Amino acid sequence: MQDFGAAFAEAFALIAGLDAELMAIIGLSLRVTFSAVLIACAIGLPLGALLAVGRFPGRAALVVLVSALMGLPPVVVGLAVYLLLSSAGPLGVLQLLYTPTAMIIAQAILVTPIVAALTRQVIEDLHGEYDELLRSLGTSRLGTVATLLWDARYSLLTAALAGLGRALAEVGAVMIVGGNINHVTRVMTTAIALETSKGELALALGLGIILVCLSILINAGLMGLRRTAERMAYA
Amino acid sequence: MPEVLAIDFGDEKASPPAILLDDVVLERGGKAVIDRLSLPLGPKGVTAFMGPNGAGKSLTLRLIAGLIAPTAGRIRFAEGVPLPQQIALVFQKPVLLRRSVRANLDHALKTFGTPRRERPARLADLLALGQLEPLAERPARVLSGGEQQRVAMVRALAANPKYLLLDEPTASLDPQATAAIETLVARAVAAGVRVILVTHDRGQAGRLADDICFLHKGRLLEAAPAARFFQAPKTAEAKAYLAGDLLL
Ligand SMILES: Nc1ncnc2c1ncn2[C@@H]1O[C@H](COP(=O)(O)OP(=O)(O)OP(=O)(O)O)[C@@H](O)[C@H]1O
Ligand SMILES: [Mg+2]
Numbered sequence: 001m002q003d004f005g006a007a008f009a010e011a012f013a014l015i016a017g018l019d020a021e022l023m024a025i026i027g028l029s030l031r032v033t034f035s036a037v038l039i040a041c042a043i044g045l046p047l048g049a050l051l052a053v054g055r056f057p058g059r060a061a062l063v064v065l066v067s068a069l070m071g072l073p074p075v076v077v078g079l080a081v082y083l084l085l086s087s088a089g090p091l092g093v094l095q096l097l098y099t100p101t102a103m104i105i106a107q108a109i110l111v112t113p114i115v116a117a118l119t120r121q122v123i124e125d126l127h128g129e130y131d132e133l134l135r136s137l138g139t140s141r142l143g144t145v146a147t148l149l150w151d152a153r154y155s156l157l158t159a160a161l162a163g164l165g166r167a168l169a170e171v172g173a174v175m176i177v178g179g180n181i182n183h184v185t186r187v188m189t190t191a192i193a194l195e196t197s198k199g200e201l202a203l204a205l206g207l208g209i210i211l212v213c214l215s216i217l218i219n220a221g222l223m224g225l226r227r228t229a230e231r232m233a234y235a
Numbered sequence: 236m237p238e239v240l241a242i243d244f245g246d247e248k249a250s251p252p253a254i255l256l257d258d259v260v261l262e263r264g265g266k267a268v269i270d271r272l273s274l275p276l277g278p279k280g281v282t283a284f285m286g287p288n289g290a291g292k293s294l295t296l297r298l299i300a301g302l303i304a305p306t307a308g309r310i311r312f313a314e315g316v317p318l319p320q321q322i323a324l325v326f327q328k329p330v331l332l333r334r335s336v337r338a339n340l341d342h343a344l345k346t347f348g349t350p351r352r353e354r355p356a357r358l359a360d361l362l363a364l365g366q367l368e369p370l371a372e373r374p375a376r377v378l379s380g381g382e383q384q385r386v387a388m389v390r391a392l393a394a395n396p397k398y399l400l401l402d403e404p405t406a407s408l409d410p411q412a413t414a415a416i417e418t419l420v421a422r423a424v425a426a427g428v429r430v431i432l433v434t435h436d437r438g439q440a441g442r443l444a445d446d447i448c449f450l451h452k453g454r455l456l457e458a459a460p461a462a463r464f465f466q467a468p469k470t471a472e473a474k475a476y477l478a479g480d481l482l483l
Contacts, residue, residue, distance in 0.1 A: 132302050133330040137346045138319025147342065151333040232374050 003201070010202035011209060022206055029187040032100055032174070033167040036107030037115075041160050044112045048119025049145050053127055063120065069113035074106075078176030081106040085177065098179040103187070106173040111163035118159035122152045154229035161222050168214060251313060253278040253429060254299065254398070259308035261294055261453075269294055270453040271308070278313070281420070281430040283444035283461070285437075287476055290450040292433040293327055296400045299431065300324045317398060320347045323391035327402040327433075329383045331375035336367055336386055339375050340393060347394045357393070365389035366415065381412035388419055399423055401432045405439060417443060437477065441465060449473045 014022050051063050083089050085097040085105075096102045126148050134144050149156065171189035178185030180194055188207045195204035252275030261269035269291045276282055284292045297303045298310060300322055332339050340361050344354050362368045365385045370378060375386055384404060391399060401420065405413040420443055424430055434440050440447060440461060447464040449457040451472045457464060468474045 130330065130332070132297070133326070135302055136300055136319060136322075136324045137343055139346050143346060147332065232377075 007201035007205050011206035014202060014206040015209065019206070022203065022210075024183065025186055025188055025191050025207065026210060028100065028185070029168065029189075032103045032107060032187060033164060035104045036167050037111055037160060037164045039104065039108040040111035040115045040163055043108075044115030044159075044163075045119050045149065045156065046145075047112075048116040048121075049123050049149055051116070051120040052123035053141075053145055053148065066113050066120065067117045070117050072110060072113065073172070074110055074170045075172035075176065077109050078106055078173035081109065081173070081177045097177060098181060098185055100178070100185060102177040103174045103185060106177045107167045107170065110170060110173060111167050114163045114166060115159050118162065119152075119156060122155040122159065123148050126152050154225055157225055158222055161218055161225075165215060165218050168218070169211070250277055250279075252276055253313045255311040255313075256295075256299075257309045257311060259298060259305045259310060261291075261298060261303070262306040263294075267306075268453050269298065269305070272453075272455050273308075274448060274455060274458060276429070276431070279427070279429065280445040281424055281432055281443050282446045282448060283432045283434055283440040284448050284450055285434065285440060285476070286450035289452075291453040292450055293402050295450065296324060296402050296431065296433060299398075300400055314397075320394035321396050322398040322400065323394060323396035324400040325384075325387050325391045325402060325404050327406070329380075329387035331378075331383055331386060333376060334374070335372050336375050336378070337362070337371045339386060340390055343390045343393045361389045361393055364392065364419065381408040384408060385412065385415065388416055392419065392423060397429060399428050399430045401430065403433050403435065405434070405436065413439070437465065449476070451476075 047066070051059060051066065081102060082097065084091050085094065085102055086092055087095075087097070096105070127144075130144075130148065130151070134147060139147065169189065171193060174185070174187055175190050175193070178187070178190065180186050180190040186194075188211050192204045192207050192211070195201070195207075254276040256272050256274040256276075259269055259272040260267055272291075272295065284295060286292055294303070298305055301310075301316070302324070332342055334342065337358060340358055341354060344357055349357055362371050365388065367382075367385060367389065370382060370386075375383065378386065388401075388404060391401075399420075404420075405416050408416065417439065420430060420432070424443075430443075432440075432443060444461045447457070447459060447461050448455055449464070449468070449470070449472070451470075456470045457468065457473050459469075464473070465477070468477055
């Protein structure tokens with residue numbers, strides 16, 4: 001048990017001392033996750049809006065599919081991206097396997113359905129409220145989507161933060177396609193898994209503490225946003 | 236079921252109608268909520284639709300605005316189907332965007348294609364028109380019901396519409412706010428806007444309307460000049476409605 005106490009002490013020392021290795025791992029984690037969420041938003045926001053506002057054959061099926069994909073198991077996504085990027089795979093020539101780019105791709109695939117499904121829900125509700133007004137003003141289709149996206153901005157930020165939370169905590173997909181290579185593709189979650197299995201509890205704990213803090217921060221941000229939105233009656 | 240009375244707008248019949256509702260039927264949930272509604276609406280003035288809750292007044296305005304299509308029958312406009320910015324509808328429950336008052340009006344102007352350079356001046360005019368200057372930067376949805384109604388009203392006027400459809404624009408407003416809205420309506424009418432109004436307020440109908448159309452359970456039971464309608468309603472339903480004891 002004194003091991004345990006010592007590990008905690010060492011973990012705090014690493015954090016307080018801004019340990020270079022620790023910082024590098026955190027930095028890569030944030031870079032990968034933020035990039036993935038940005039890409040997921042670039043695809044998921046318009047896709048969700050299209051599903052909410054558009055009327056085309058297959059829409060209902062697509063809505064169900066996107067919702068179902070929200071629960072994609074990360075290891076399966078990791079496996080699929082691995083098969084795609086491995087040297088024998090269709091995108092093998094790009095030589096992306098075991099790079100941060102591969103991790104970004106895998107996480108973007110994980111987060112896009114979350115952003116798209118939440119966006120669809122939010123935009124559909126708002127569209128129900130705005131539809132007659134916007135039509136009576138003669139708003140174009142593009143103008144309608146733009147108006148809805150802008151007026152739902154707080155809720156959509158919530159969707160993006162939800163995606164961020166999921167990507168940051170995810171370990172299966174980045175482990176498979178990143179390979180957890182030291183100084184190259186090692187991120188917080190994979191490092192925790194590795195260090196724990198090696199018995200190097202200090203680094204694992206230090207990363208764990210930071211991960212939990214980030215997660216709390218994200219959730220606090222979510223709540224703060226919601227509160228602001230309500231206060232401003234923009235919600 | 237009472238007979239639908241002949242439409243009796245007096246002199247107005249002389250001028251050809253600007254809007255003609257021609258045997259309009261609207262079915263919802265397997266039943267006709269608007270039942271064979273035929274009505275010529277002249278080119279000028281104010282027509283008020285009256286009738287008990289659920290009579291079909293709001294649906295009639297939506298039909299005229301082109302927001303919903305009739306199940307049968309037609310709605311004709313003498314000058315051709317108006318562009319969206321030529322026909323403005325103020326909803327019974329105002330729908331405002333989750334933005335400031337100014338941004339709500341600016342959004343409408345942008346949608347109507349008002350050039351960017353002209354918008355600030357137009358905005359100032361509109362805010363002044365609705366006495367909304369002190370509220371301009373407030374989120375529209377925290378305003379009181381009356382203030383929201385005023386924003387919706389001014390937004391409807393933003394495009395200088397030819398036709399202005401108002402669905403109970405002063406329900407739940409205090410007397411002062413009601414007077415302000417009525418002044419806006421009167422000014423629009425003076426500027427040649429054709430106004431169609433839904434109201435339960437007999438006094439307001441008397442002040443604003445030239446003609447009254449009385450709807451009951453989706454059917455037009457009376458259409459007459461306002462003075463005549465209030466003095467001598469012809470159907471038992473209209474009499475009961477005006478006396479305040481119509482049983483549905
Ligand atoms: N989608 C729908 N499905 C079924 N019934 C409907 C639908 N839309 C409207 N109705 C019915 O049509 C009738 C007329 O509705 P409308 O809103 O036009 O009434 P109104 O005359 O404006 O009443 P109020 O004075 O209460 O505003 C109501 O009985 C309403 O329940
Ligand atoms: Mg109504």
